[in-house]
Amino acid sequence: MSDGGGWRDRVRAALRPLDPYHVPPLPAAVKLDANESPYSPPAAFLDALAEEVRGVALHRYPDPRASRLRAAIAADLGQPEERLVLGNGSDELIGLLASTFAEPRLGEREARMVYPGPSFVVYRTAAAAAGMEVCEAPLGPRFEADYDALAETLARARPSLVFVATPNNPTGTEWPRAAIERLVLEHPDVVIIVDEAYAAYSRTSFLDLVDRAENCAVMRTYSKIGLAGLRVGVLVAQPALAREVEKVRPPYNLGTLPQLAAELAIRRFSGELTRHVDEVVAERERLCAAFATLPGVEWFPTSANLVLIRVAEAHRVFAGLASRGVLVRNLSRPGPLAGCLRVTVGTPDENDRFLTALRAVLAS
């Protein structure tokens, strides 16, 4: 029996107005648009990996528990193995969390997700796919953390699931410890995910909160520190919460080669990865100092490997940079991000080329 309409009416209503994630394929000599590390892993790592790949049984499924990688990550984070849920990037974990914690509260039709925004777009798409309603809590006028606005949104929306990215993408905002502690401890009936995708660049972490609160989980990724191509993310939670998320994790979500490569990198080359992070932090400070001297550029304090700036005529500036071989992310649209471009911190040479191009575009 048909109730009319076509297959399009079967698409979740919340998904219909959204666009698929799309990065315009612009050729760029200087790629500062995706918050990756500008440094590839060391040659010695690639040599060791090539050696190990020879012994891999690619006709077999991967280890569904990713046991060796799990042990390496557990040691890296100083966490027991049973607290970890591994994801194909933290993107996948966000989707799994939304699927797991999409239960509406008693007497309500829809479950809700809250996050301080503007923030990472995948929260919204994961919510839409899981049938959750999104309530964005506003950041301050200069994208600073606003605990009162977040607490007020929680009181109004009564969400099932909250994400707080600290540092945040695309704003670089870092949340104070007292705010996150209060959020977690005062809302024991809400699942609160602290997304630490950029924690290496802020050198702060809320992993200790997982010991103290069963409703709190911390999410990390190896993407931002030099291993984006491997797609390895991890959720750290007490075993009871981790077990619920494990129920929806596809059993073979991490391929054999990413498991092998990430284990090798974490066990044997983490010193190099950390050195690269230190270089990016130093370059971030240099970039911000340069922005401070550029009339017509407003920049926002950041603790990540990215800087959000606001300029007049953002679309023209974006296109002018692209025509000079420098790709940044154009986030300008009506609302709080009007006029905003996001710049990933690159190598010293890349940052120089970006600054030269920016000065030329602003002067033209």
Ligand SMILES: Cc1ncc(COP(=O)(O)O)c(C=O)c1O
């Ligand atoms: C705040 C935040 N969380 C999670 C991710 C996802 O990272 P990945 O899927 O590469 O682990 C990103 C990537 O940009 C991000 O900005």
